[in-house]
Amino acid sequence: MGGYVLTADNPITGALAEHGVAMGGYHIGIHRPSGSTGGSGVAAARPHGEGRMAVITRGFGGRRRDNTDLPPGQYRTDDFPVLSAGPTPRIGLDEWELAVVTETGGRSTWSWPEFTALPTDEATVDIHCVTRWSKFDTSWRGVSVDTLLADVETAAEYVVAHSYGGYTTNFPLEDLLDGQAWVAYEFDGEPLAPVHGGPARLLVPHLYFWKSAKWLRALELRLDDQPGFWETAGYHNYGDPWREQRHWAD
Amino acid sequence: MTTTNVGADDTPWVDGNALAGPLGEIIGTDLTVAELTCASCRTTRPLAAMRVFDRAPGLVARCPGCQDVVMRVVRTSSHVLVDLRGSLVLSLPAPTA
Incomplete structure (x- = not known):
């Protein structure tokens, strides 16, 4: 398991997810375990195209965020900076x-x-x-x-x-x-x-x-x-x- | 000196003089007098006439005519990379004796 662990609200499925078991649930929390060094793996199996809405929220809801949640060399901002390599395309719907x-x-x-x-x-x-x-x-x-x-x-x-x-x-x-x-x-x-x-x-x-x-x-x-x-x-x-x-x- | 422009598209850019510093640093000559020929529309213009999008992971210079990318400059921890695939010709005055 890589940089993220999936947890579910259900304590049983959540415990399974903590051990890297892919879940089929619709209430999925994503958080990074402290001490994780990264990787690409997130495995949340989800049925496709069933017309249902999955809700993905952070695990440990309401937990105060601090710098241990930052990848190396990053700083935290509450703004949403706009970076762009060119003009903003305007595409009509x-x-x-x-x-x-x-x-x-x-x-x-x-x-x-x-x-x-x-x-x-x-x-x-x-x-x-x-x-x-x-x-x-x-x-x-x-x-x-x-x-x-x-x-x-x-x-x-x-x-x-x-x-x-x-x-x-x-x-x-x-x-x-x-x-x-x-x-x-x-x-x-x-x-x-x-x-x-x-x-x-x-x-x-x-x-x-x-x-x-x-x-x-x-x-x-x-x-x-x-x-x-x-x-x-x-x-x-x-x-x-x-x-x-x-x-x-x- | 560079100037910042905010067009109707909300994306700010600066003029091509913004390239002079990082390029002069590695090439060691004043490039503001250089001319670039856009590989897309084949128009030749001074470097200073290019539109440089600098609020990005690197500097992206675009042709003011066709908007295609003519040059990208990226600074890594150890190198400055200059990608010129969008330019057909970079023309510089010959040094005078």
């Missing part, structure tokens, strides 16, 4: 489309009404920017990547996320599965603002936040790894904040 493209050219697409009709999760997670700020307990609503890939046949091991505006970022496919990643379209109960990636952005909180691509347009499933915008310009190919994987040599 009537023209917005999300695509999943497989290595054989198979293509699944969702219009905005189709996408927002999918089952959603509420996720409360910590986010960690490679520019060293971290923000605790951010609240999102979005569609699990598991749901988007539920009916997709693929042998791919890697994913490139493509954004409106041309941004790209890459992942091992396993890092987007099992309840670790969402396509989020609400923040703090409001529609996601364009400067923060609206209409919809990727949310992959166990990796540095440059991996949570704003203005998501497509997920490209690939047999080979293809480094993205920052990954080709000196930033780490994987980007685990708990292992401080900021740059190529880290």
